[in-house]
Amino acid sequence: MAFKHTHLFLTLLVIASTFAMGLSNRDFEKSSKNWNFWFNYTNWPPRHPNPTPSSRKIIVGGSDNWRFGFNYTEWAMKSSPFFFNDTLVFKFDPPSENNQHPHSVYLLPNLWSFLTCDLRWAKQVAKTTDGRGEGFEFVLNKWRPYYFACGESNGFHCRSGMKFFAMPLFPWY
Numbered sequence: 001m002a003f004k005h006t007h008l009f010l011t012l013l014v015i016a017s018t019f020a021m022g023l024s025n026r027d028f029e030k031s032s033k034n035w036n037f038w039f040n041y042t043n044w045p046p047r048h049p050n051p052t053p054s055s056r057k058i059i060v061g062g063s064d065n066w067r068f069g070f071n072y073t074e075w076a077m078k079s080s081p082f083f084f085n086d087t088l089v090f091k092f093d094p095p096s097e098n099n100q101h102p103h104s105v106y107l108l109p110n111l112w113s114f115l116t117c118d119l120r121w122a123k124q125v126a127k128t129t130d131g132r133g134e135g136f137e138f139v140l141n142k143w144r145p146y147y148f149a150c151g152e153s154n155g156f157h158c159r160s161g162m163k164f165f166a167m168p169l170f171p172w173y
């Protein structure tokens with residue numbers, strides 16, 4: 001469901017920006033503010049909402065951090081779009097006597113493994129101890145979809161909501 005929306009959004013973005021190239025300036029004057037932000041080609045490429053995009057740091061999950069029982073797909077939908085060079089910060093406690101169920105961060109190779117939480121070909125990017133203190137930082141520095149998931153308990157954490165999708169926009173800034 002969430003992916004469908006993300007995908008639809010990206011497809012519309014591509015279609016609409018292609019279409020927009022063919023429109024006259026006068027057509028644009030009728031446009032809404034939002035449309036104007038994405039497709040104002042007199043000002044192409046559109047302005048980033050933050051003047052120093054590479055300094056943007058986003059705490060994954062906000063004040064909930066990276067934890068069990070939180071729906072990160074919903075969080076990612078509310079927090080999108082993500083931009084090229086945004087830094088995602090994953091904060092989670094290391095394993096200890098009081099924390100028998102720690103977390104980790106994996107990158108899944110494709111949409112299918114993301115949907116099914118299949119970790120077999122996943123790449124571990126953060127160990128269970130990497131999220132302590134200031135957290136584990138991951139920079140979205142490639143123009144590709146990122147499929148993040150917690151890799152603990154054989155995909156159980158992932159299936160319970162510890163996964164999300166991020167496609168950074170505008171690599172040409």
Ligand SMILES: *[C@@H]1O[C@H](CO)[C@@H](O)[C@H](O)[C@H]1NC(C)=O
Pocket residue numbers: 025028029036040042043
């Ligand atoms: C495009 O954006 C610029 C700067 O935000 C604005 O001055 C201009 O009026 C916009 N152009 C159109 C056609 O809306």
Ligand SMILES: *[C@@H]1O[C@H](CO)[C@@H](O)[C@H](O)[C@H]1NC(C)=O
Pocket residue numbers: 001002071072073074159160161
């Ligand atoms: C998380 O939220 C999305 C969108 O509302 C929903 O489709 C999905 O089933 C939820 N995931 C879990 C594990 O509850």
Ligand SMILES: *[C@@H]1O[C@H](CO)[C@@H](O)[C@H](O)[C@H]1NC(C)=O
Pocket residue numbers: 053054084085141170171172173
């Ligand atoms: C992204 O960050 C890298 C490394 O700091 C920098 O060289 C590059 O210019 C940045 N790219 C954009 C599009 O901000």
Ligand SMILES: [Cu+2]
Pocket residue numbers: 067068102103104150151152157158162
């Ligand atoms: Cu976990």
